[in-house]
Amino acid sequence: MVEKRVVTGNYAAAYGALLSRVDLIAAYPITPQTFVVEHASEFVNNGMLDAEFMRVESEHSAMSACVSATAAGARTFTATASQGLALMHEVLFIAGSAHLPIVMPVINRTVAGPIGIWAEHNDTMPQRDTGWLQCYIESNQEVLDMIIQAYKICEDKRVLLPMMVNLDAFILSHTVEPVEFPDIEDVDKFLPKYKPEHARLWPEDPMIIGSFSPPEYIQEIRYQTDESMNNSRKVIEEVNSDFAKAFRRDYYGMIEEYQTDDADAILITLGTVTSTARPIVDEYRDAGKKVGLVKLRFFRPYPTELIRKIAEKTKAIGVYDRAVSFGSGGPSWIDARSALYGYNIPVINFLAGLGGRDVMASDVRLMFDRTLEAAKEGKAKKDVVWIGTRGVEP
Amino acid sequence: MKDLPDEELFTAGHTACPGCGCPIMVRAAMKIFGPNTVCYFPANCLLVFGATYPQDAFKVPYLHVLFENSAVCASGIKRGLKKLGKGDVNVVAFAGDGGTADIGIQALSGAAERNEDIIYICYDNEAYMNTGIQRSGSTPHGAWTTTTPVGKKIAGKELYKKDVPRIMIAHDVPYVATASIGHPADMLRKLEKARDLKGFRYLQIFAPCPTGWRFDTAKTVQLAKMAVDCGLWTLYEAEDGKVTINKKPKMTPVKDYVKLQGRFRHMTDEQIDSLQEWANKKWERDSAMVIE
Ligand SMILES: Cc1ncc(C[n+]2csc(CCOP(=O)(O)OP(=O)(O)O)c2C)c(N)n1
Ligand SMILES: [Mg+2]
Numbered sequence: 001m002v003e004k005r006v007v008t009g010n011y012a013a014a015y016g017a018l019l020s021r022v023d024l025i026a027a028y029p030i031t032p033q034t035f036v037v038e039h040a041s042e043f044v045n046n047g048m049l050d051a052e053f054m055r056v057e058s059e060h061s062a063m064s065a066c067v068s069a070t071a072a073g074a075r076t077f078t079a080t081a082s083q084g085l086a087l088m089h090e091v092l093f094i095a096g097s098a099h100l101p102i103v104m105p106v107i108n109r110t111v112a113g114p115i116g117i118w119a120e121h122n123d124t125m126p127q128r129d130t131g132w133l134q135c136y137i138e139s140n141q142e143v144l145d146m147i148i149q150a151y152k153i154c155e156d157k158r159v160l161l162p163m164m165v166n167l168d169a170f171i172l173s174h175t176v177e178p179v180e181f182p183d184i185e186d187v188d189k190f191l192p193k194y195k196p197e198h199a200r201l202w203p204e205d206p207m208i209i210g211s212f213s214p215p216e217y218i219q220e221i222r223y224q225t226d227e228s229m230n231n232s233r234k235v236i237e238e239v240n241s242d243f244a245k246a247f248r249r250d251y252y253g254m255i256e257e258y259q260t261d262d263a264d265a266i267l268i269t270l271g272t273v274t275s276t277a278r279p280i281v282d283e284y285r286d287a288g289k290k291v292g293l294v295k296l297r298f299f300r301p302y303p304t305e306l307i308r309k310i311a312e313k314t315k316a317i318g319v320y321d322r323a324v325s326f327g328s329g330g331p332s333w334i335d336a337r338s339a340l341y342g343y344n345i346p347v348i349n350f351l352a353g354l355g356g357r358d359v360m361a362s363d364v365r366l367m368f369d370r371t372l373e374a375a376k377e378g379k380a381k382k383d384v385v386w387i388g389t390r391g392v393e394p
Numbered sequence: 395m396k397d398l399p400d401e402e403l404f405t406a407g408h409t410a411c412p413g414c415g416c417p418i419m420v421r422a423a424m425k426i427f428g429p430n431t432v433c434y435f436p437a438n439c440l441l442v443f444g445a446t447y448p449q450d451a452f453k454v455p456y457l458h459v460l461f462e463n464s465a466v467c468a469s470g471i472k473r474g475l476k477k478l479g480k481g482d483v484n485v486v487a488f489a490g491d492g493g494t495a496d497i498g499i500q501a502l503s504g505a506a507e508r509n510e511d512i513i514y515i516c517y518d519n520e521a522y523m524n525t526g527i528q529r530s531g532s533t534p535h536g537a538w539t540t541t542t543p544v545g546k547k548i549a550g551k552e553l554y555k556k557d558v559p560r561i562m563i564a565h566d567v568p569y570v571a572t573a574s575i576g577h578p579a580d581m582l583r584k585l586e587k588a589r590d591l592k593g594f595r596y597l598q599i600f601a602p603c604p605t606g607w608r609f610d611t612a613k614t615v616q617l618a619k620m621a622v623d624c625g626l627w628t629l630y631e632a633e634d635g636k637v638t639i640n641k642k643p644k645m646t647p648v649k650d651y652v653k654l655q656g657r658f659r660h661m662t663d664e665q666i667d668s669l670q671e672w673a674n675k676k677w678e679r680d681s682a683m684v685i686e
Contacts, residue, residue: 210457
């Protein structure tokens with residue numbers, strides 16, 4: 001029976017692992033992820049989830065355990081944030097290159113320095129090139145649903161890559177929202193048991209994974225990871241539709257569009273800021289200003305073609321980022337500009353909410369105003385706009 | 395000598411240096427563990443000489459992930475296999491002394507504390523050999539390495555060898571043993587014992603390296619024996635913490651062992667005395683672990 005409960009994003013993440021019947025969990029606590037590990041521990045200790053639980057001594061080891069157990073043929077789960085993800089960095093590449101479909105919620109938190117615990121995307125965005133899919137989340141329901149979808153996407157033979165499911169610290173991780181919990185039998189039908197063929201360490205059929213490899217072989221391996229990442233775009237859309245059919249919740253795949261069809265200016269957001277921006281679109285529309293919104297759900301793979309289609313129907317694009325590549329603007333904006341090379345429209349970057357500072361409705365209005373202005377002028381006054389920074393004119 | 399199966403699970407064709415002590419141990423270990431085994435190799439000489447694609451020398455499945463996480467990777471494999479109903483598989487990590495005593499000690503300690511059901515073998519060649527003979531925590535006092543060069547001010551390694559087996563005994567794991575390729579009967583018996591026990595099993599096996607230690611490649615086994623005779627390497631085992639000394643050292647002069655190796659060639663009498671003193675103390679410490 002479908003059950004509705006009011007839970008935190010962290011609970012939803014842990015429950016997603018339970019519903020996905022993971023074989024093994026390996027994790028190390030870090031604020032604001034701790035509750036994911038605590039809830040998962042309770043599920044296992046209460047017999048609600050039959051999984052091996054490795055309470056390891058670091059995140060480096062948590063990811064190493066997931067990589068190794070997945071290589072052995074198991075479905076694995078971990079969760080982390082910030083410094084923990086930075087510590088995993090070295091191990092992340094192995095999952096991407098060995099095609100190990102690990103799923104990991106990351107509770108987006110500032111990476112020191114200085115040390116802070118609030119929402120920022122400077123933990124996940126620098127992991128861009130490790131071969132992991134990256135999905136950014138807006139609500140606790142979406143957290144739960146995406147953990148389940150993530151296994152289905154990642155274990156698809158056309159993909160076989162790991163995924164980070166990213167949720168903003170505290171804004172989702174510690175905030176309660178009503179969440180619908182699907183029946184585990186229905187989830188079983190949607191997400192069958194993991195049946196590894198390409199990677200497993202079974203003595204009855206010996207396979208080697210990760211051998212020392214000379215240049216004659218590694219370039220093809222890089223190409224295959226690239227191919228898988230490219231293939232995943234289609235699989236994300238398919239799994240989204242299948243999920244919508246089975247559970248009646250549609251997330252529209254790689255991006256979600258809101259009022260984009262006749263928009264003069266479109267803002268691309270990711271994560272929870274999207275919820276702040278949506279009503280402002282209504283407000284502007286009521287005032288006769290034609291603005292639209294794109295929620296960027298996937299940062300890797302980047303929805304290049306979809307963003308081009310967006311550019312074709314508007315006059316200016318603003319891109320919101322909660323992280324910065326120092327001296328070069330926000331990572332999401334850099335990708336948008338790269339996708340839109342040759343498109344003759346202004347693409348502006350808005351940086352706000354760094355270090356977990358609140359992004360206010362007034363900040364988002366400024367983003368729309370600037371983008372509308374650029375639409376009118378045909379060019380932007382400024383490429384990278386820092387909003388709400390003391391001593392800095394936006 | 396013991397009867398070992400004819401089948402080679404670690405085959406000919408690997409590319410270890412002539413006289414390398416490591417493959418002697420690996421070949422024997424694979425015969426003891428048998429085909430129902432999965433191996434983990436971190437970055438080290440063994441990975442490069444035994445697990446380079448496509449000339450791999452292993453007939454069992456293996457995994458390489460990184461350098462410092464052997465203990466947790468082996469544990470992850472074992473836990474994964476256990477969940478899939480394949481819990482009877484032996485999972486063995488073969489790490490070097492650098493990957494064990496230094497960068498890998500955190501993961502090693504964690505896995506030991508959790509009493510993960512794996513066999514962890516450290517082959518001790520007393521330096522980072524794969525990267526070109528740099529010092530490790532396991533390098534003995536006085537030894538030349540490329541990062542403890544023989545300079546005008548400082549000659550060789552000033553510090554002393556880190557005692558990892560005793561650190562492992564302090565973890566209260568089911569089995570800790572030291573062994574040497576110079577004492578094959580003792581080594582085989584310990585490998586067998588490790589195979590048949592459950593829980594975390596740690597073996598540190600002394601394996602001379604002619605390339606790094608600068609000695610005649612015919613003398614690998616001889617030097618391994620001499621290290622035990624002079625007390626620089628003690629053979630013992632700890633079952634559930636209960637220590638048995640397997641061979642009492644003759645306490646032959648450390649000098650005889652030192653003078654056969656280029657890595658010690660520069661050592662003054664004073665330095666050799668310091669190393670001798672360390673060997674004497676080591677035997678005192680090791681023998682004191684035995685509770686009558
Ligand atoms: C994180 C990391 N740091 C450094 C290295 C480089 N590295 C590879 S093997 C090695 C030395 C290994 O020494 P040891 O464990 O004693 O094995 P041996 O080479 O002597 O067989 C080093 C430093 C690495 N692969 N990964
Ligand atoms: Mg070594």
